[in-house]
Amino acid sequence: xxxxxxxxxxxxxxxxxxxxxxxxxxxxxxxxxxxxxxxxxxxxxxxxxxxxxxxxxxxxxxxxxxxxxxxxxxxxxxxxxxxxxxxxxxxxxxxxxxxxxxxxxxxxxxxxxxxxxxxxxx
Amino acid sequence: xxxxxxxxxxxxxxxxxxxxxxxxxxxxxxxxxxxxxxxxxxxxxxxxxxxxxxxxxxxxxxxxxxxxxxxxxxxxxxxxxxxxxxxxxxxxxxxxx
Numbered sequence: 733x734x735x736x737x738x739x740x741x742x743x744x745x746x747x748x749x750x751x752x753x754x755x756x757x758x759x760x761x762x763x764x765x766x767x768x769x770x771x772x773x774x775x776x777x778x779x780x781x782x783x784x785x786x787x788x789x790x791x792x793x794x795x796x797x798x799x800x801x802x803x804x805x806x807x808x809x810x811x812x813x814x815x816x817x818x819x820x821x822x823x824x825x826x827x828x829x830x831x832x833x834x835x836x837x838x839x840x841x842x843x844x845x846x847x848x849x850x851x852x853x854x
Numbered sequence: 855x856x857x858x859x860x861x862x863x864x865x866x867x868x869x870x871x872x873x874x875x876x877x878x879x880x881x882x883x884x885x886x887x888x889x890x891x892x893x894x895x896x897x898x899x900x901x902x903x904x905x906x907x908x909x910x911x912x913x914x915x916x917x918x919x920x921x922x923x924x925x926x927x928x929x930x931x932x933x934x935x936x937x938x939x940x941x942x943x944x945x946x947x948x949x950x951x
Contacts, residue, residue, distance in 0.1 A: 736924065744855075749859060750864075752858070752863055755893060757883060759865075759869040759889070760866075762869065762889055763873045768882055768885075771882060771885060778892065782896070786896050786899075790899060790903060793903060800916065802881065802908075802911040803911060806895065806899065806914055809915070817922060818888075820930050821881055821885050824932055827933060830881065
């Protein structure tokens with residue numbers, strides 16, 4: 733095993749373990765953060781940093797084969813659709829009237845709802 | 855290495871499932887389902903590497919596609935109360951008449 737193989741192995745270790753750590757942190761944020769709008773931020777952590785690091789680590793582990801191409805396709809797709817899904821969820825929540833909780837000193841003009849059809853609050 | 859990453863992902867999936875059960879609002883649950891799908895894609899990929907069969911990546915890619923389409927379909931249903939063509943839907947005035 734040459735020195736290059738050892739370097740690639742260590743890099744893939746670091747990438748995969750730190751990616752899994754980011755995913756765990758994002759999931760913990762989804763569970764524990766207060767309010768819907770702050771949970772959106774936590775979901776973005778695992779969808780950007782976790783996906784990039786895990787896919788990069790698996791690419792280093794696979795070497796220059798067809799597997800790397802598939803991994804890159806999965807990574808690019810998740811990297812595009814993750815923010816798109818988050819934006820769609822936030823847009824749907826905003827349209828149906830969900831608003832962030834404002835602090836005591838932050839009372840100001842609240843933006844009007846985008847549409848009048850409203851939604852059922854549960 | 856793969857085993858440790860899979861265990862971390864497994865714990866993360868359980869945490870997201872707890873949020874999916876607790877809920878509070880409807881959109882929290884949709885967010886949890888979407889995050890759970892992303893975690894599942896990464897989980898399947900890592901599982902393929904752990905078992906020495908990276909062909910599982912095809913399944914992971916398919917799961918990513920279905921997850922995205924499913925999330926968008928659910929949100930469209932919440933917004934328009936219909937999954938199909940919304941131009942053919944009766945408007946509120948027509949229903950009221």
